[in-house]
Amino acid sequence: MRKNIWAALLISACTQIGAYAQNFDDFFINKTLRVDYLFNGNAQKQEISLDELVSLPGWAGRRNFLDKLPLEGNGQITMKDKASGKVIYRTSFSSLFQEWVSEEEASRVTRGFENTFLLPYPKQPATVTIELKNVYHQACASLTHEINPDDILIHQRGTTHITPHRYLLQNGTPEKCIDLAIMAEGYTEDEMETFYKDAQTACEAIFAHEPFKHLKERFNVVAVATPSHDSGVSIPRKGEWKNTAVSSHFDTFYSDRYLTTRSVKAMHNWLAGIPYEHIIILANTDTYGGGGIYNSYLLTTAHHPMFKPVVVHELGHSFGGLGDEYAYDTAPSPQYPYSVEPWEPNITTLVDFESKWKDMLPAQTPVPTPAETDPNTIYTKVGVYEGGGYTLKGIYRPTTECRMKINEAPRFCPVCERSLEKTIHFYTD
Known part of the structure; x- marks a missing residue:
């Protein structure tokens, strides 16, 4: 299994490096731009407001693959150089607000949620676009705003009164x-x-x-x-x-x-x-x-x-953007419609199983795969096991048991391990 993991990582790394031609120092200085937003709305309508910009000393994030996404997420941020229009940084995220939108309360109440993201600090004026997606992966709210790195109202933090x-x-x-x-x-x-x-x-x-x-x-x-x-x-x-x-x-x-x-x-x-x-x-x-x-x-x-x-x-x-593999209801989850493939790497509706762990299936594996009962293989035998993403039907997970399913599991399953390993390499290679 380790050979398969490294082969996949090598292919991914080569693909990304081939497309990569951006130097961190061309567009950024060694500082962090903290962007605070308010996500507002209800089940029918969502909006994004800019709250505050903050400057922090140093940049702890990645310096390679700056215009790539580690995962799709439920939202994305894209920074462009204002003069050239070139994408100079991208990241993805999820939010408590987007979970709340699928709750019953959101059908009758409008709320606002704080959200904060860390971006590298641009040398020159830039534009930032933040976009929220609904459960069908369609854009439901977006905001584009400009960043003037010399703006005197960007709040300076982190130079005094550091928390022990x-x-x-x-x-x-x-x-x-x-x-x-x-x-x-x-x-x-x-x-x-x-x-x-x-x-x-x-x-x-x-x-x-x-x-x-x-x-x-x-x-x-x-x-x-x-x-x-x-x-x-x-x-x-x-x-x-x-x-x-x-x-x-x-x-x-x-x-x-x-x-x-x-x-x-x-x-x-x-x-x-x-x-x-x-x-x-x-x-x-x-x-x-x-x-x-x-x-x-x-x-x-x-x-x-x-x-x-x-x-x-x-x-x-x-960290890894992994989905919950447990299930407790036969009804479809409002977060995972059967008609779309979840972006989380360890659950699938089979709409686009090619993008998930199909390459890790042993030959002749039935779909769905009967649950394993052997304690030696329940965490490691990769298949397509029904139940995941909170629903017992129509969503599938990679193994019978996994750290993303039960507390008693001693490990992540091979699919989760591969995804986490790829994410670690994305941030550090």
Whole structure:
């Protein structure tokens, strides 16, 4: 299987390098442009508003494949050089707002959600276009705005009052490595040593899994001691509301275990001045829950017995763009219409299975594939197993069990591993 993975990566890398002719230093300086947006709307109509531009010291993101996308995502950002019209940077993302739009509440309420993205800082005036897509992968909202890099109202952050932090893993400079920031949520000043221990546990759990394990040298991990006034996090169904660093709470969309935050700007303000690309937030509670949003953040609880598998699962979402492989309803999921192929690499409706893991199927594999019962192969035998993306019918996953399906799984399946490995190489080659 490893040979197949590397063959696919080599083909992909050669294709990208052949098309790549852009030098980071031609268009950017070693700074970060943080762009804060508001996503507004309801189930019928969505809009995007520009909130604030922020300048941060240093650029921790990729310096190659700048005009390529790692994955399609539910939204995309494109930066163009204003003078030439050349695409100089692209990235993709998902958002809590886009999940909410598919909820019943969105049919009768209009809301706004904070969203923040990190872009390389342009040398010359540029235009940025941000686009949201609906579940049919059609554009449903977009905004184009100009960036004047000399604008005096671009807020300068990260040069003073840096949040205390401690490196847990440091393998190179930010430009050479993927920088993961682990933040404290619901830890008071007196509980920071507990946080650092919890962050170390999370770090060890992540790098016990492939492909993170054998590509560990491509990562830096920093634990950021973001203090909260109160210990613990908010649990609305119990009437418990806490004053915490990023105001997270359970019961997102009225789901008991869905733990998220809408205070995205606060999160990024805490991190200003520390190199980071991907955000892990540890909540100081033993209540079960979590959430991970692609290229945004993940949140998980640090003192539940399932802490270690959950933080790895949620990183699969937030870093790797992997979809949930579990299913609990025969009804179609509002997030995954059967008529379109999900962009997540580890689930399929078979509309465009060629783009997924068809090349990894053993010969004569039946579709759908009967569930494996052998404990030696339930995590590794690749097939097309019905059930995934929250629905029991019409959506398929690669193996019977996987870290993206159950907490008891000791590993990601081969398809998820291949996708994660490709993503790591995309950011670091």
